[in-house]
Amino acid sequence: MKKLNQMYEGKAKKVFETDDPSVVLVEYKDDATALNGKKKGTIQGKGAINNRMTNHLMKMLEKNGIPTHYVEEINDRETLVKKVSIVPLEVIVRNVAAGSLSKRLGIPEGTPMRRPVIEYCYKCDELDDPMVNEYHIAAMGWADDRTMADIAGYALKINSILTRYFHEVGVDLIDFKLEFGVTTDGKLVLADEISPDTCRFWDSRTHEKLDKDRFRRDMGGVEAAYEEMAARILGD
Ligand code: UDP
Numbered sequence: 001m002k003k004l005n006q007m008y009e010g011k012a013k014k015v016f017e018t019d020d021p022s023v024v025l026v027e028y029k030d031d032a033t034a035l036n037g038k039k040k041g042t043i044q045g046k047g048a049i050n051n052r053m054t055n056h057l058m059k060m061l062e063k064n065g066i067p068t069h070y071v072e073e074i075n076d077r078e079t080l081v082k083k084v085s086i087v088p089l090e091v092i093v094r095n096v097a098a099g100s101l102s103k104r105l106g107i108p109e110g111t112p113m114r115r116p117v118i119e120y121c122y123k124c125d126e127l128d129d130p131m132v133n134e135y136h137i138a139a140m141g142w143a144d145d146r147t148m149a150d151i152a153g154y155a156l157k158i159n160s161i162l163t164r165y166f167h168e169v170g171v172d173l174i175d176f177k178l179e180f181g182v183t184t185d186g187k188l189v190l191a192d193e194i195s196p197d198t199c200r201f202w203d204s205r206t207h208e209k210l211d212k213d214r215f216r217r218d219m220g221g222v223e224a225a226y227e228e229m230a231a232r233i234l235g236d
Helices: 047-061 099-103 134-140 145-165 222-234
Strands: 003-009 013-018 023-028 031-034 039-042 069-073 078-082 084-085 089-096 112-122 171-183 188-191 199-203
Touching: 023 047, 031 089, 047 069, 047 078, 047 145, 084 188, 089 145, 112 134, 112 145, 134 145, 145 171, 145 188
Parallel strands: none
Antiparallel strands: 003 013, 013 023, 023 078, 031 039, 069 078, 084 171, 089 112, 089 171, 171 188, 171 199
16 A cells, blocks of 8 residues: 555654555654643654554454454554544543542542543643543534443443453553544544553552653653563563
């Protein structure tokens, strides 16, 4: 498949048209941002790790009955995916209190919760991705009730599959962010990425952070954390 015009450049990825109107090519960058773009930097090797880890996990999820946008990995940084119209929501799933939930509710990071929590944020950089609920989503027409029921069902199923999967390599899945899209033939699929940029991973034994929080919080050892996750998931 031919790589044609660039359609879009985001904070961590570029998207290109291909000669198939239902397929686009995603190119992962080493660029990192945090605090909604206010903090900028580079994480050497991140693009390749996030690309390969996302593809590995999407293939595994497909085998477990989750429809995804994944088509084919082209090389370390480039992957073909189904073209989708993105549902403009960040779907966050949490197992242990951390990050913005800890701040908002005054619950110390690391506090386990009785059951998983799903949160939705409206994807809008100018507004800093405000949190919304199902009533806002239906009222604004961002997604219909059927789509939201499917998204919530997939999000919880993905959480159980990933939690078990990461547990086997000694990693606790604290929380993560998903995005969904609708393909050109109208099917809801998991899109975007699943990587240390979009998940909180803590070593099960030492509770060491193995994710983007090391960059967000200037903790050092950022590249080493991404490489450690690649070693555990991809075996390299
Ligand atoms: N997350 C993300 N993109 C965002 C915001 C959050 O991938 O724009 C992920 C983040 O990595 C974490 C989870 O979603 O795994 C929950 O993030 P939180 O709401 O705690 O926000 P943060 O404290 O990371 O800003």
